[in-house]
Amino acid sequence: MFKSAIFFALFSLVLFHAYKYLNQLKLEVSITKPSKEQIEISSKWPIWEKEISEFDYFYDKEERCLILEGEVDILANNKKWSFTKGDYVVFPKGFKCKWIVKKPVKKHYNFIE
Numbered sequence: 001m002f003k004s005a006i007f008f009a010l011f012s013l014v015l016f017h018a019y020k021y022l023n024q025l026k027l028e029v030s031i032t033k034p035s036k037e038q039i040e041i042s043s044k045w046p047i048w049e050k051e052i053s054e055f056d057y058f059y060d061k062e063e064r065c066l067i068l069e070g071e072v073d074i075l076a077n078n079k080k081w082s083f084t085k086g087d088y089v090v091f092p093k094g095f096k097c098k099w100i101v102k103k104p105v106k107k108h109y110n111f112i113e
Helices: 002-026 036-042
Strands: 030-032 047-050 053-058 062-076 079-084 088-091 096-112
Touching: 030 079, 036 062, 047 062
Parallel strands: none
Antiparallel strands: 030 088, 047 096, 053 096, 062 079, 062 088, 062 096
């Protein structure tokens, strides 16, 4: 009885991590040119700035941002997304990536629950 309980616990843990990994593979960054409405709305959001650098990041909430300056590559799941000034970017909740800031970035941003 004890061995089957341990097996079940380990099996459940493996399934849980496999589920998290597979969900991560489905997550995609959206990069578009913003509408006039998106520009107007995002102009009221806070501003974040970052110098040339590389860092890992995990999005525990969805983030929407309007890139005001800079050039960035995002790496995740063997994919690369690039964005620059004028792009409207949406990072999904649960997304884990590496930021490569190639030119100092400045953006309006907003986290969505």
